Amino acid sequence: MKLKHECVRDILLTIEDVKEYNIFLPIQKLLGQDQLNNYSNDDVFYTLFKLEEAGFIKLQAASFQEGDLPLGIIDMTYKGHEFLDNIRQSGVWSETKSLASKVGGASLTILSDVAAGVIKAKLGLN
Incomplete structure:
Protein backbone atom coordinates (compact mmCIF):
# COMPACT_ATOMS: atom_id res chain seq x y z
CA MET A 1 0.00 0.00 0.00
CA LYS A 2 1.05 3.57 -0.57
CA LEU A 3 1.20 6.11 2.24
CA LYS A 4 -0.89 9.04 1.05
CA HIS A 5 0.44 12.34 2.35
CA GLU A 6 -2.91 14.10 1.99
CA CYS A 7 -4.45 11.36 4.13
CA VAL A 8 -1.70 11.85 6.74
CA ARG A 9 -2.43 15.57 6.94
CA ASP A 10 -6.21 15.11 7.00
CA ILE A 11 -6.02 12.47 9.72
CA LEU A 12 -3.78 14.60 11.93
CA LEU A 13 -6.01 17.65 11.45
CA THR A 14 -9.08 15.54 12.25
CA ILE A 15 -7.52 14.04 15.36
CA GLU A 16 -6.62 17.52 16.56
CA ASP A 17 -10.20 18.71 15.94
CA VAL A 18 -12.10 15.85 17.58
CA LYS A 19 -9.74 14.32 20.16
CA GLU A 20 -10.36 15.39 23.73
CA TYR A 21 -7.54 15.37 26.26
CA ASN A 22 -7.20 12.07 28.06
CA ILE A 23 -10.26 10.60 26.29
CA PHE A 24 -9.96 7.50 24.08
CA LEU A 25 -10.95 8.29 20.46
CA PRO A 26 -12.40 5.16 18.81
CA ILE A 27 -11.38 4.67 15.19
CA GLN A 28 -15.07 4.28 14.35
CA LYS A 29 -15.67 7.89 15.42
CA LEU A 30 -12.67 9.04 13.39
CA LEU A 31 -13.94 7.23 10.28
CA GLY A 32 -17.21 9.15 10.52
CA GLN A 33 -15.56 12.56 10.16
CA ASP A 34 -16.19 14.56 6.96
CA GLN A 35 -12.49 15.30 6.35
CA LEU A 36 -11.84 11.59 5.87
CA ASN A 37 -14.74 10.76 3.53
CA ASN A 38 -12.42 10.85 0.50
CA TYR A 39 -10.38 7.92 1.80
CA SER A 40 -11.15 4.23 2.04
CA ASN A 41 -11.16 2.61 5.48
CA ASP A 42 -8.04 0.72 4.36
CA ASP A 43 -6.27 4.02 3.60
CA VAL A 44 -7.21 5.42 7.01
CA PHE A 45 -6.17 2.29 8.92
CA TYR A 46 -2.90 1.98 7.01
CA THR A 47 -2.11 5.65 7.61
CA LEU A 48 -2.94 5.36 11.32
CA PHE A 49 -0.58 2.40 11.71
CA LYS A 50 2.18 4.25 9.88
CA LEU A 51 1.62 7.38 11.98
CA GLU A 52 2.04 5.23 15.07
CA GLU A 53 5.21 3.66 13.68
CA ALA A 54 6.55 7.17 12.98
CA GLY A 55 5.83 8.21 16.56
CA PHE A 56 3.17 10.78 15.61
CA ILE A 57 0.23 9.15 17.42
CA LYS A 58 -0.40 6.48 20.03
CA LEU A 59 -2.93 3.77 19.28
CA GLN A 60 -4.43 1.39 21.79
CA ALA A 61 -6.72 -1.59 21.63
CA ALA A 62 -9.94 -1.12 23.57
CA SER A 63 -12.24 -3.67 25.08
CA PHE A 64 -14.32 -5.02 22.22
CA GLN A 65 -18.00 -4.17 22.13
CA GLU A 66 -20.17 -5.65 19.42
CA GLY A 67 -20.26 -3.34 16.41
CA ASP A 68 -17.28 -1.26 17.56
CA LEU A 69 -13.79 -1.31 16.17
CA PRO A 70 -11.54 -2.34 19.08
CA LEU A 71 -8.87 0.24 18.31
CA GLY A 72 -8.54 3.90 19.06
CA ILE A 73 -6.26 6.87 19.46
CA ILE A 74 -5.08 7.73 22.92
CA ASP A 75 -2.82 10.65 22.01
CA MET A 76 -1.06 12.71 19.37
CA THR A 77 2.58 12.95 20.37
CA TYR A 78 4.71 16.07 20.45
CA LYS A 79 6.36 14.85 17.24
CA GLY A 80 2.90 14.57 15.66
CA HIS A 81 1.96 18.09 16.75
CA GLU A 82 5.27 19.43 15.48
CA PHE A 83 4.75 17.83 12.06
CA LEU A 84 1.15 19.07 11.90
Missing part, protein backbone atom coordinates in the same frame (compact mmCIF):
# COMPACT_ATOMS: atom_id res chain seq x y z
CA ASP A 85 2.21 22.60 12.86
CA ASN A 86 4.70 22.58 9.98
CA ILE A 87 2.10 21.51 7.40
CA ARG A 88 -1.09 23.01 8.85
CA GLN A 89 -1.33 26.15 6.70
CA SER A 90 -2.67 25.34 3.22
CA GLY A 91 -0.19 27.60 1.44
CA VAL A 92 2.78 26.05 3.21
CA TRP A 93 1.40 22.57 2.51
CA SER A 94 0.93 23.33 -1.20
CA GLU A 95 4.43 24.74 -1.52
CA THR A 96 5.88 21.79 0.41
CA LYS A 97 4.16 19.28 -1.87
CA SER A 98 5.30 21.20 -4.93
CA LEU A 99 8.92 21.17 -3.80
CA ALA A 100 8.77 17.48 -2.88
CA SER A 101 7.27 16.59 -6.25
CA LYS A 102 10.47 17.80 -7.94
CA VAL A 103 12.19 14.66 -6.63
CA GLY A 104 9.22 12.37 -7.09
CA GLY A 105 8.21 12.15 -3.45
CA ALA A 106 9.55 12.39 0.06
CA SER A 107 9.26 10.80 3.47
CA LEU A 108 7.27 12.42 6.25
CA THR A 109 10.53 13.49 7.87
CA ILE A 110 11.66 15.23 4.68
CA LEU A 111 8.22 16.79 4.19
CA SER A 112 8.42 18.21 7.70
CA ASP A 113 11.90 19.58 7.02
CA VAL A 114 10.80 21.09 3.70
CA ALA A 115 7.74 22.66 5.35
CA ALA A 116 9.96 24.08 8.10
CA GLY A 117 12.21 25.54 5.38
CA VAL A 118 9.19 27.09 3.64
CA ILE A 119 8.08 28.64 6.93
CA LYS A 120 11.58 29.95 7.66
CA ALA A 121 11.77 31.49 4.20
CA LYS A 122 8.42 33.22 4.71
CA LEU A 123 9.75 34.59 8.01
CA GLY A 124 13.01 35.71 6.39
CA LEU A 125 15.08 33.35 8.53
CA ASN A 126 17.06 31.66 5.74
